Amino acid sequence: MASDQELIIQFQESINREANFTALLKKHQQKVYYQIKRMVTDHADADDIAQLVWIKIWDKLDGFKMESEFSTWLFRIAYNETLNYLQKQRKQGASNSSSDLLDYENATASSDSPKSTEIQIGLERAISQLPEKQKVVFMLRYFDGFDYEKIASIVGTTIGGAKANYHQAVKKVEHFITQL
Amino acid sequence: MAFNNQDKIGNSLEQDRAWAESLLNKQNLSQLNASNTEVPIDYFESFPDKLMSSIEEQKREKLEKKKAKIFFLPSFIKPMNRWAVAAAFIILVGGSFIFLNSSVSKKTGASMLANNINIQDISIEEIETYVEANEWIAEIDVQAQIQKENAKLSSLDEKQIEEIQKIINQ
Numbered sequence: 001m002a003s004d005q006e007l008i009i010q011f012q013e014s015i016n017r018e019a020n021f022t023a024l025l026k027k028h029q030q031k032v033y034y035q036i037k038r039m040v041t042d043h044a045d046a047d048d049i050a051q052l053v054w055i056k057i058w059d060k061l062d063g064f065k066m067e068s069e070f071s072t073w074l075f076r077i078a079y080n081e082t083l084n085y086l087q088k089q090r091k092q093g094a095s096n097s098s099s100d101l102l103d104y105e106n107a108t109a110s111s112d113s114p115k116s117t118e119i120q121i122g123l124e125r126a127i128s129q130l131p132e133k134q135k136v137v138f139m140l141r142y143f144d145g146f147d148y149e150k151i152a153s154i155v156g157t158t159i160g161g162a163k164a165n166y167h168q169a170v171k172k173v174e175h176f177i178t179q180l
Numbered sequence: 181m182a183f184n185n186q187d188k189i190g191n192s193l194e195q196d197r198a199w200a201e202s203l204l205n206k207q208n209l210s211q212l213n214a215s216n217t218e219v220p221i222d223y224f225e226s227f228p229d230k231l232m233s234s235i236e237e238q239k240r241e242k243l244e245k246k247k248a249k250i251f252f253l254p255s256f257i258k259p260m261n262r263w264a265v266a267a268a269f270i271i272l273v274g275g276s277f278i279f280l281n282s283s284v285s286k287k288t289g290a291s292m293l294a295n296n297i298n299i300q301d302i303s304i305e306e307i308e309t310y311v312e313a314n315e316w317i318a319e320i321d322v323q324a325q326i327q328k329e330n331a332k333l334s335s336l337d338e339k340q341i342e343e344i345q346k347i348i349n350q
Contacts, residue, residue, distance in 0.1 A: 022228050029227055055234060058235050123212055142197055142200055143213050174204060
């Protein structure tokens with residue numbers, strides 16, 4: 001399988017642009033989608049944002065200088081697009097903290113995953129109430145296993161800031177659960 | 181306490197995960213991940229085709245926008261005002277044409293008036309001199325007319341002469 005760099009160079013040299021782009025897309029689409037979905041919870045929203053992200057990648061890939069890893073650049077775009085989307089929703093009044101929570105609960109309640117304990121529901125609620133940056137840092141570190149340098153580049157903070165966000169996220173969630 | 185916990189952050193991924201699991205329960209975290217990674221059937225299989233068709237559509241829209249950028253009049257002129265601009269242009273061109281023509285005719289009239297000489301202003305001596313100088317031209321003209329008429333009569337045959345005589349007699 002060709003590396004990201006090889007696919008990007010061929011894309012930039014206009015050799016089978018669509019094929020190379022599709023290869024990049026297939027390689028990274030799941031992680032991008034999951035990162036978005038953890039922030040918005042609703043599939044339709046996540047799908048819309050994922051499309052916006054990949055269209056942006058198509059438009060900007062010619063100018064990508066490979067100074068950072070492609071995946072870091074990609075996740076940073078996904079993070080920013082998701083934040084923009086959430087901000088727009090809030091401005092339109094379609095979403096507020098309580099409706100976010102309701103959406104989150106509906107989204108998770110409709111899934112077939114087992115939710116046997118009250119703590120499990122509490123955990124989901126607690127994570128949905130975290131500030132966006134803390135939520136993403138926690139998800140990228142715990143579930144995706146990214147190092148702090150990469151996480152810091154994605155969310156636009158320092159390595160120390162990313163570590164602090166992870167710590168605060170875990171502590172806030174723990175505090176919420178213990179109050180149940 | 182918080183300081184001690186913060187010390188545990190960033191040593192390694194395994195340690196970070198272990199610390200979170202000790203506080204939040206590993207099983208609950210894995211269930212949370214399972215609910216977040218659920219997607220409709222064949223979503224990832226169909227996504228590339230859906231995305232590429234969106235990109236194609238976007239390309240087409242961009243091309244159409246480029247083609248549509250033809251300006252006859254500045255865009256700030258509203259459609260209703262365009263008729264007013266066109267009418268003003270016609271009035272301007274037509275008005276200047278009429279103005280120029282009238283000034284030319286005025287000039288021509290003035291020059292004609294300037295050149296107009298009344299016969300009363302000409303002295304009798306000047307008239308007599310003119311007639312004497314042109315008298316032979318008048319004579320030549322008369323002679324030429326008589327010769328022309330004679331030539332016509334001589335070309336008539338007998339029948340035509342009889343018809344003319346009949347008409348005269350009647």
